[in-house]
C-alpha cells in the first residue's frame with residue numbers, strides 16, 4: 587500500500603516508518619517537523635516526506651494514497667493543558683479535516699493514534715475494555731475522544747477508520763521523548779542515581795514499547811476490513827499494566843545503584859487505568875506485544891549510555907513542552923505553533 591504517515595518525524599513515527607517499509611509498504615511522510623532535530627544517536631533515515639502543518643493539508647496531500655496512519659498531534663497532557671485551544675485546533679479539527687479529505691480522495695483505511703488516557707479516571711483495579719465509559723481528564727485526552735466520535739460519523743462502506751488506543755509508550759526511538767514515564771525515570775536514574783516519582787506511585791499506567799505499537803499499526807493496516815472497520819482497540823499487553831511505583835522498581839533494577847524516591851509532592855494522579863488488551867489479539871490472530879517494561883528499561887539505559895545522554899538534553903531537547911517553549915521564546919514559531927517564515 588501507499589501509506590501517508592503523519593507525524594513521521596516524531597517519537598513513534600520514526601520507529602514506525604521503517605517497520606512499515608520492511609512490511610512492503612510505500613511510506614510518504616507529512617510532519618511540521620517541530621522535533622525533527624531532537625535526535626539521540628545517529629540521525630534516522632526518514633522516508634520521503636513533506637514539511638506541512640496539519641492545519642494546511644489539502645486534497646493534494648492525500649491523492650493516490652491507499653491508507654493514512656495519523657500520528658501527528660500535540661502529543662501529551664502538558665502540551666494540551668498549555669494551550670487547550672491549539673490542542674483542539676490541531677488534534678481535533680485538523681485531524682477530522684484530514685480524514686474528510688482522505689475519504690473524499692478514496693482512501694480506504696484511516697488508522698488513528700488514540701490513547702488509553704481516554705479512560706482517564708477509570709480508577710480501581712478492574713480491567714477496562716474498549717466499551718468502558720470514556721472519562722478524559724485533560725484537553726489532550728478530550729481531543730482524542732472528539733476525533734474518535736467524528737471519525738465514527740465518517741465511517742462507511744468505503745472508508746474504515748480504526749481507533750488505536752495506545753498505552754503509554756516507552757523505549758528507544760532516535761527521536762527520543764524523555765517526557766513519558768519509563769523513558770523519564772530511566773534517564774533520571776542514570777543522571778542522578780535516583781528514580782524520582784513525584785506522584786504517590788499508586789496510579790495504574792499501562793505501558794507499551796514503541797516498536798510494538800509500530801507492529802500493531804502494521805498489522806491493522808493489513809487486516810481484513812471486517813476485523814477492524816470502525817473499531818477501537820487498546821494497544822498494549824496486560825503484563826505491562828503496572829503502577830508507577832512498580833515501574834520505578836523495574837528501573838531501579840535496570841540501573842545499578844539507582845534508588846527509588848517517591849516524594850508524593852504532586853499527590854494522587856487522577857489518571858489511573860488498568861487495561862484489557864484482548865480485543866486486538868482476537869482481531870489479529872498471532873499478534874502480541876514482545877517487550878516488557880524491564881526489557882525496555884535495560885534497552886533505554888544502554889542507549890542513553892551509548893549515546894551520551896546529558897542533563898541538558900534530557901530536560902530540554904527531549905521534553906516536548908520545553909522544545910516548544912524554547913522555539914516560542916526564540917521566535918522561531920508563532921503563538922499558534924506555526925513556523926515563522
Ligand SMILES: NC(=O)c1ccc[n+]([C@@H]2O[C@H](COP(=O)([O-])OP(=O)(O)OC[C@H]3O[C@@H](n4cnc5c(N)ncnc54)[C@H](O)[C@@H]3O)[C@@H](O)[C@H]2O)c1
Nearest residue numbers: 593595596597598618619620639640658659661699752755
Ligand atoms: N507516545 C505515547 O506514549 C503515546 C501514547 C498514546 C498515543 N500517542 C499518540 O501517538 C501520536 C504520536 O505520538 P509521539 O509520541 O510520536 O509524539 P511526538 O510529539 O514525538 O510526535 C508528534 C509529531 O506530530 C507533529 N506535529 C505536531 N503538530 C503538528 C502540526 N500542527 N502539523 C503537522 N505535524 C505536527 C510533530 O512535529 C511531531 O513530529 C500522537 O497522536 C500521540 O497523541 C502517543
